[in-house]
Amino acid sequence: MGERTEALLRIPLVILYSIVLEIIGLIVGIVVIVQFFYTLILGKRHRGMARFANSYASLNYHVNRYLNFATNERPFFGGPGWEETLPCDFDREDRREKYLEIKEAFNDHDF
Template sequence: MGERIETLLRIPLAILYGIILQIIGVIVAIVTIVQFFYTLILGRRHRGMARFANSYASLAYHARRYLLFATNKKPFFGGPGWEETLPCDFDRTKKEPSDGFY
């Protein structure tokens, strides 16, 4: 696909990504509040909630890279998506006791 067509395609995709990320962002905000109280009460983070927030952060990162012309890989559509996340603390194999997350 040519650069001009790719550039024009980013406009409707920016709107679509904005809507999707906004909806998921509201859910992540609720999860963050629940995670805060969960950690405050039990003294540890919930693995599933941390991974969910990490997936959102990774997806938002990939979408912004596309919209800022840093890459031509479209998030969701053949490019990085929800399952292609950046590393999370829980995914590390080596535990570091000094960071307080384990």
């Protein structure tokens, strides 16, 4: 598909993506409020709600990249979608523990 056709295709996709992101954004707004009170009461964040909000933020990022002509990779339509998220803090924690294990093993080893 040529650049002109891709540019023209963005017009209806802007409308579609705006509607989808607005609906999901309203749900995320409710999740953020619930997450706020959950964190205040229990002193920790809920993993599922944090990942849901992260998925929305990642999708919003991919859509904005497409709509701002940074990429021709169409979100949802053969490109990144809801599943392809950027790392969440909870995902980084798992890697941090593994990193510290490797670092300790490396520091304990004599060369």
